Amino acid sequence: MVGLSRANDLRILLVDDEPALRELLRVTFEGAHVSVREAASAEAALAELRRELPDAVVLDVRLPGLGGAELCRRLREQEATRRLPVVVLSGGDPDELERARRNGADEVVRKPFSPLELLSLLERLTGREARLPAGPREPPPREEELLLYARDLHHLIEVERAQRRLLASSYRATVAALAGALESKDFGTARHSQRVRAYAVTLLEALAPGFLARDPGVEYGFLLHDVGKIGIPDTILRKRGALTGPERLRMQRHTVIGERLLAEVPFLQGEALRVVRSHHERWDGGGYPDGLAAEAIPVAARVFAVADTLDAMTSDRPYRRAPGWAAAHEEIVAEAGRQFDPDVVAAFRACEPRLRAVHETLLAA
Numbered sequence: 001m002v003g004l005s006r007a008n009d010l011r012i013l014l015v016d017d018e019p020a021l022r023e024l025l026r027v028t029f030e031g032a033h034v035s036v037r038e039a040a041s042a043e044a045a046l047a048e049l050r051r052e053l054p055d056a057v058v059l060d061v062r063l064p065g066l067g068g069a070e071l072c073r074r075l076r077e078q079e080a081t082r083r084l085p086v087v088v089l090s091g092g093d094p095d096e097l098e099r100a101r102r103n104g105a106d107e108v109v110r111k112p113f114s115p116l117e118l119l120s121l122l123e124r125l126t127g128r129e130a131r132l133p134a135g136p137r138e139p140p141p142r143e144e145e146l147l148l149y150a151r152d153l154h155h156l157i158e159v160e161r162a163q164r165r166l167l168a169s170s171y172r173a174t175v176a177a178l179a180g181a182l183e184s185k186d187f188g189t190a191r192h193s194q195r196v197r198a199y200a201v202t203l204l205e206a207l208a209p210g211f212l213a214r215d216p217g218v219e220y221g222f223l224l225h226d227v228g229k230i231g232i233p234d235t236i237l238r239k240r241g242a243l244t245g246p247e248r249l250r251m252q253r254h255t256v257i258g259e260r261l262l263a264e265v266p267f268l269q270g271e272a273l274r275v276v277r278s279h280h281e282r283w284d285g286g287g288y289p290d291g292l293a294a295e296a297i298p299v300a301a302r303v304f305a306v307a308d309t310l311d312a313m314t315s316d317r318p319y320r321r322a323p324g325w326a327a328a329h330e331e332i333v334a335e336a337g338r339q340f341d342p343d344v345v346a347a348f349r350a351c352e353p354r355l356r357a358v359h360e361t362l363l364a365a
Contacts, residue, residue: 003024009035010128015045015071016089025058027116034122042066046074049081055126056085056117058330063094069099076104084123085214087118106214110341127213176179191362192311198358199307200300206354207303207347218300225279225304228258252288255280274298279305284338294341302341306332306348309339314359 026036037047061068075081085088087107088100150321200222236247259277262268278301286294336345
């Protein structure tokens with residue numbers, strides 16, 4: 001069954017072999033002007049995807065024939081659907097959950113769940129908001145029940161959105177305060193986290209449009225990348241001369257310490273936590289803590305590495321003047337394929353005027 005589609009609707013492909021669940025989600029979503037196409041199997045879903053790509057896919061992990069986890073893997077292997085947001089519905093079996101995540105699911109939702117919570121999740125992953133129903137009107141008698149449902153849905157969605165925006169604002173304020181406290185400990189890097197966050201966001205948007213909408217928590221990873229330095233002695237952090245071998249190894253532990261400190265924070269799961277652990281990895285495999293190379297390094301960490309170098313070379317430190325923008329440009333371009341991902345360097349060159357504008361705005365602040 002295919003729901004009615006309007007030009008500006010958020011478009012969802014729903015893949016589930018339970019007609020009752022499909023009906024519940026279709027009625028709920030269409031009440032919020034979300035266009036729903038349905039498929040009862042993975043094979044039917046693939047046929048629908050060949051016909052038209054939606055904004056996101058919601059699929060059950062247990063499907064007849066080709067399972068949901070396998071369907072997710074196939075979507076990630078195909079160029080046309082590689083970046084398509086995928087939400088997997090699961091009964092909660094740990095093996096199913098692990099398979100779904102390993103095969104590329106963006107989110108896993110356990111049954112039973114709230115349709116409104118699922119709608120909120122889809123809005124976040126796609127970066128789009130559902131269009132709420134129009135205001136009150138006099139309905140024909142047979143439409144009265146549906147209109148009452150639509151009014152209730154309108155209210156519930158508005159309340160949920162307001163709560164979500166308030167929570168996001170609170171998260172950002174808390175993280176910014178923590179980053180500021182860290183900078184008071186790490187001598188000479190005032191406002192570093194704010195600058196490097198702005199550079200990294202600009203680069204990530206240029207490299208992978210829509211990434212931040214699907215995983216907004218990554219910004220918190222940019223801000224808190226050096227939180228593990230809380231566990232490093234001041235005698236090492238504030239040393240102006242070269243570090244000894246043991247001191248250097250101690251300093252490098254800040255990435256692992258930071259990951260452990262933040263591991264239980266729900267909104268930092270995913271790419272944010274990977275930035276904290278992996279932002280000192282190198283494209284050629286010579287970085288730390290894991291010696292990852294090339295695409296084994298999380299994409300946001302690869303982006304952050306360039307942003308961090310850009311800020312380091314365009315900001316004054318107590319022990320030296322900033323080399324300047326031209327020197328930073330030369331260094332970043334020269335390290336493509338060695339320290340940095342060549343695609344991130346290409347994105348840097350493409351959006352360099354925007355990065356310079358960010359730099360000038362932050363310096364003036």
